[in-house]
Amino acid sequence: MFKSEELLVNTFVNHLEVENRSLNSWILREVDCWQGRADVVKVNSHETVIYITDNQRKLLKQLTCANIISVLHYGSPRTKEFLYNHLGTKNIDSWLKELLFEDIITEIAHDKFVISSNFKLPHLDLCAYEIKLYDWRRALYQAIQYKGFSNSSYVVMPKRNVGPAIKNIEAFAANNIGLIHVDDEGKCEVVLKSIKSKPRRKSFNIIGTGIALETLNSKLMHRV
Known part of the structure; x- marks a missing residue:
């Protein structure tokens, strides 16, 4: 029997680490x-080597930078005025300078910006888990919020409380939220699978990518 959520979280993390x-x-x-604080996020990389600097990674974690990157493209330039209007603020000039300096974006003409051809945002899949002992409604609400940055989202509960x-599994299915239960021996079973999908907010996903890269194993990351 799980006497605390911390114990349940630790048990589930151990399960994920064995499987991954x-x-x-x-x-x-x-x-x-x-989008709230997810108890656990599993990251899967589609790339064996990731070329990104520490400073670039730090900028990905900044909300304003993530918002700027999320609306820029490699080929079609966006004007500074467009960015002002789209982001609802003119307080972005200092962030534009940092993004330019770190070669994340390029100014191809006066006040016209694109994503730098030298920068590639790593392709990561983020799977979020909200872990609760009893309150499935609160867990479901939180898991839905995590769809803003993640590709899939699950609620994890003890088997005896699930x-x-x-x-109410229809509520989970309607929101594409998976459900997993964990028995007293730590065995996990997927009751309902969350289908991988595009995150609802690109900027939040970029922030998640920055956070994921922060803890990336040095054997996987190649810093330049």
Whole structure:
């Protein structure tokens, strides 16, 4: 029997670590991407080597920078005025300078910006988990919020307490939220799978990518 959520979290993380021993997969805890604080996030990388500097990674974690990057493209330039209007603020000039300096964006003409051809945002899949002992409604609400930055989202509960959630499984399915239960021996079973999808907010996903890269194993990351 799980006497605390911390014990349940630790048990579930141990399960994930056993199942995901690849260097292309790693686990994060207490992840805040402006959509609440996810208890656990599993990261899967589609790339064996990631070329990104520490300063670039730090900028990805900044909300304003993530918002700027999210609306820029490699080929079609956006004007500074467009960025002002789209982001609802003119307080972005200092961030534009930093993004330019770190070669994340390029100014191809006066006040016209694109994503730098030298910068590639790493392709990561983020799977968020909200872990609760009893309150499935609160867990479901939180897991839905995590869809803002993640590709999939789950609620994790003890097997002995998951009955009410299963009785309301339609609410999980309607929001594409998966459900997992954990028995007293630590065995995990997927009751409902969350189908991988595009995050609802690109900027929040960029922040999540920055946070994920912060804890990336040095064997996977190649800093330049």
